[in-house]
Amino acid sequence: MRIAREFLRRPTAVFGLIVVLLVVIGALAAPLIAPYAPDEQLFDGLTLEGAPIGPDAAFLLGTDTLGRDLLTRLLFGARTSLIIGVVANGTAVAIGLGVGMLAGYLRGPAGNALMRFTDLMMAFPALLLAIVLAALFHPSLWIVAMVIAMVNWVQVARIVYTETRGLVERDFILAERSLGAGHGRIVFRHVLPHLMPTAIVWGTLGIATTVLLEATLSFLGVGVQPPEPSWGNIIFESQSFFTSAPWLVIFPGIAILLTALSFNLVGDALRDILDPTQRGRM
Amino acid sequence: MTDMSGDIRTAPVLSVDGLTVDALTDRGAKRVLDAVSFCLAAGETLCLAGESGSGKSVTSLSVMRLLPRASLRIVSGSIKLGDRDLTGLGERAMREVRGRDVAMIFQEPMTSLNPVMTIGKQLLEPILIHQGGNEASARAQALRMLDAVQITEPARRLRQYPHELSGGMRQRVMIAMALSCRPKVLIADEPTTALDVTVQAQILKLMRELKGEFGTSTILITHDMGVVAEMADRVAVMKDGRLVEIGSAVDIFERPTETYTRELIAAVPRIGARTGTDGPPAVTAEAKAAPLAEKSLEPVLAVQNLKVTYGARASLFGRKAGQLAVDGVSFELRAGRTLGLVGESGSGKSTTGKAVLGLIPYEGYVAIDGEELMDLSVRAMRPVRRLAQMIFQDPYASLDSRMTIGAAIAEPMLIHGIGDRTDRADRVAELLRRVGLTPDVASRYPHEFSGGQRQRICIARALSLKPKLIVADESVAALDVSVRAKVLDLMLELQETEGLAYLFISHDMAVIERMSHDVAVMNGGRIVEYGSRRAVFENPEEDYTRRLIAAVPIPDPSQRHLAMTG
Numbered sequence: 009m010r011i012a013r014e015f016l017r018r019p020t021a022v023f024g025l026i027v028v029l030l031v032v033i034g035a036l037a038a039p040l041i042a043p044y045a046p047d048e049q050l051f052d053g054l055t056l057e058g059a060p061i062g063p064d065a066a067f068l069l070g071t072d073t074l075g076r077d078l079l080t081r082l083l084f085g086a087r088t089s090l091i092i093g094v095v096a097n098g099t100a101v102a103i104g105l106g107v108g109m110l111a112g113y114l115r116g117p118a119g120n121a122l123m124r125f126t127d128l129m130m131a132f133p134a135l136l137l138a139i140v141l142a143a144l145f146h147p148s149l150w151i152v153a154m155v156i157a158m159v160n161w162v163q164v165a166r167i168v169y170t171e172t173r174g175l176v177e178r179d180f181i182l183a184e185r186s187l188g189a190g191h192g193r194i195v196f197r198h199v200l201p202h203l204m205p206t207a208i209v210w211g212t213l214g215i216a217t218t219v220l221l222e223a224t225l226s227f228l229g230v231g232v233q234p235p236e237p238s239w240g241n242i243i244f245e246s247q248s249f250f251t252s253a254p255w256l257v258i259f260p261g262i263a264i265l266l267t268a269l270s271f272n273l274v275g276d277a278l279r280d281i282l283d284p285t286q287r288g289r290m
Numbered sequence: 291m292t293d294m295s296g297d298i299r300t301a302p303v304l305s306v307d308g309l310t311v312d313a314l315t316d317r318g319a320k321r322v323l324d325a326v327s328f329c330l331a332a333g334e335t336l337c338l339a340g341e342s343g344s345g346k347s348v349t350s351l352s353v354m355r356l357l358p359r360a361s362l363r364i365v366s367g368s369i370k371l372g373d374r375d376l377t378g379l380g381e382r383a384m385r386e387v388r389g390r391d392v393a394m395i396f397q398e399p400m401t402s403l404n405p406v407m408t409i410g411k412q413l414l415e416p417i418l419i420h421q422g423g424n425e426a427s428a429r430a431q432a433l434r435m436l437d438a439v440q441i442t443e444p445a446r447r448l449r450q451y452p453h454e455l456s457g458g459m460r461q462r463v464m465i466a467m468a469l470s471c472r473p474k475v476l477i478a479d480e481p482t483t484a485l486d487v488t489v490q491a492q493i494l495k496l497m498r499e500l501k502g503e504f505g506t507s508t509i510l511i512t513h514d515m516g517v518v519a520e521m522a523d524r525v526a527v528m529k530d531g532r533l534v535e536i537g538s539a540v541d542i543f544e545r546p547t548e549t550y551t552r553e554l555i556a557a558v559p560r561i562g563a564r565t566g567t568d569g570p571p572a573v574t575a576e577a578k579a580a581p582l583a584e585k586s587l588e589p590v591l592a593v594q595n596l597k598v599t600y601g602a603r604a605s606l607f608g609r610k611a612g613q614l615a616v617d618g619v620s621f622e623l624r625a626g627r628t629l630g631l632v633g634e635s636g637s638g639k640s641t642t643g644k645a646v647l648g649l650i651p652y653e654g655y656v657a658i659d660g661e662e663l664m665d666l667s668v669r670a671m672r673p674v675r676r677l678a679q680m681i682f683q684d685p686y687a688s689l690d691s692r693m694t695i696g697a698a699i700a701e702p703m704l705i706h707g708i709g710d711r712t713d714r715a716d717r718v719a720e721l722l723r724r725v726g727l728t729p730d731v732a733s734r735y736p737h738e739f740s741g742g743q744r745q746r747i748c749i750a751r752a753l754s755l756k757p758k759l760i761v762a763d764e765s766v767a768a769l770d771v772s773v774r775a776k777v778l779d780l781m782l783e784l785q786e787t788e789g790l791a792y793l794f795i796s797h798d799m800a801v802i803e804r805m806s807h808d809v810a811v812m813n814g815g816r817i818v819e820y821g822s823r824r825a826v827f828e829n830p831e832e833d834y835t836r837r838l839i840a841a842v843p844i845p846d847p848s849q850r851h852l853a854m855t856g
Contacts, residue, residue, distance in 0.1 A: 178687055179682045179683075179684060179687040179688040180687060180688050180689055180690045180691075182644075182649060182680075182682070182688070183680065183682060183688040183689075183748075183751075184690075184701075186647050186649055186675070186679065186680040187675065187679070187701065187702045187751075187755075188672045188675035188676070188705055188706065189701070189705050190705070193705065197693075198690050198693075201690075201692040201693075202690075202691075202692060283692070284691070284692055284694075284735040284737075285691050285692070285737045
């Protein structure tokens, strides 16, 4: 109740929530509200010269180089991109949180081993790793999501590790130990809650980079396979036509930007609302 | 030296008139400084004394015009340096004033020096900015300044980095920097608070000597009434953003007119106050009527030949020997008694406290209530843990900011599986009442309380398992004097009613004297003197103990001793 009330007091957060909800509804209801089929190459979707058509009454956002309706593809693409953005990024944050927290809490040889492994993953070119993984497993939406998670958890782990090391040095952790608290209690009741702001920021900011990484993979042919649309691969398919058909890049670009921004606004608000120290003093 | 009567015969160097400052918050403006007026005469030392939040630092930052622009704003009033009003100056003109006319030294000499610049570079900077001239003449002046602040080998110091100097030396460098352009006004914001008491005595002595040599008017900001009494010509007492009282040091200490000033001075623990007694003062009525007899014979805590080594580790290239932080410490502590562990920073007193509770690895023998701790696992240690609890220096840092205080106090019982939910809630309410808080605050978070209240909460948490021993590590060092006195009284009361034993770790000799039955003086990881409090304080055997006691500033201007004897 309090969370909802505080949330509604923040106009930017409400804006973010509305956009996120619209994107989710759009993605879920794509088959119902999309004017065409996503992979249908419409006869009147191209000019007589074979060029894509800009936004007009029949095609609200224009068509692409194969004469497919862009609005339709964006709606269906939202499904892919949301799954990638939320699942892949969520998994990455969860893994990073786990590894970083464990390494930061354990320290010593075990912690060092974990962090050296993280550094190794970090030093490995992310794209190369993704390509190798994607080549080993036949690319499907879920495989792509997992590949992205495997690549993206590293930065989170690094940051969480540093934060955890700072946290475990703090007096209240020492106080817990002096009370006889076990490791599980210290980690889950006292360390984890303090890492939530970081997790929330990464969980929302990471969505944009994840969607773009998926686009890169798609472009290289190891991501979501055409003709299945994703926001990323729509941009990549069309980027060479940017000067002649700019709408093909601009609209999916706006979709990615607005979605990422909205997740971020929601995340920021949640971080502040869930932090008890942000509330009034006695 | 100026006269002590408090009236100003010459024109003031600095006059602050009706200074009012607002803090800008989400919920509108909040007044933090309300019509503060005072003058500073030539060559005079004015002490701004007060507790945290009284507006001392805001006053000094206003004079420097260094208030954070986004959050604090001067609403009205004037700050006149000579006949120039600083409140009206632009940033460029103000930069000319800073360092040349008004200079400032800060509390923490390590953080106010740039760690990656040599002392020489930092010392030359203000000289070159404000006096121009070439590097050679600036260097010559820097050397003269280091000489003036009595730093040995000044030429070598210029090439050194801040971390190569001790805390006291760093503060001397800061003073040299501040005085290098011969400012009219020097603002010293808690200049000795972060220093050990013997170093503090040296720095205070130096500041007095420099005052004679340079004739600089000084505003000394401090919470320590002992330092005030040692240094001040005049004293301005501040509270909640107002100037409560201003007058000569003798008047303020001997004839305070305001109740608050009286309370403030009364709350200051004085060394020597317990001379002629064997233990701390009785607080409860029962204890006053019938002083506790020495009852239990078995020590609650026994420590023999305790050693703690830092930084030792085995690596591929052989064993790296560590540094011995605690070197063969032995003592024992019985129920209902307090052992004061006193020493300067780096003496190993806190390390000893942590080792005793098994929080860090150690060698030697430690037994709590007859049970040896060594090599017990976390699980096997739990029953012993119940008997020994710790109270930390910073109550805010030692409470989880994301947990309600009710949950924090109940947590030890949860860990040890004591009682069910309602039992625990009852016990939390009882404990809160016990430490002087109301039970309805249990659902609040730590940041909603004041420092003293938070320390009470920490005490309640420590008491929740009915321990026999409490290790109190600088537990009142972060508290204001008036709050400190109350927390100490609470601790004494709990000792009388619950029969607690305290291992009371502190750098503050006066607090140690008030609380302890026995005292162990630590230096360089060893106990140099150990005996009853009365013996240690009244007839110290060791030279080091005598120096420690002599270095404590006495809150009475008629008993100034530091600057005179050193």
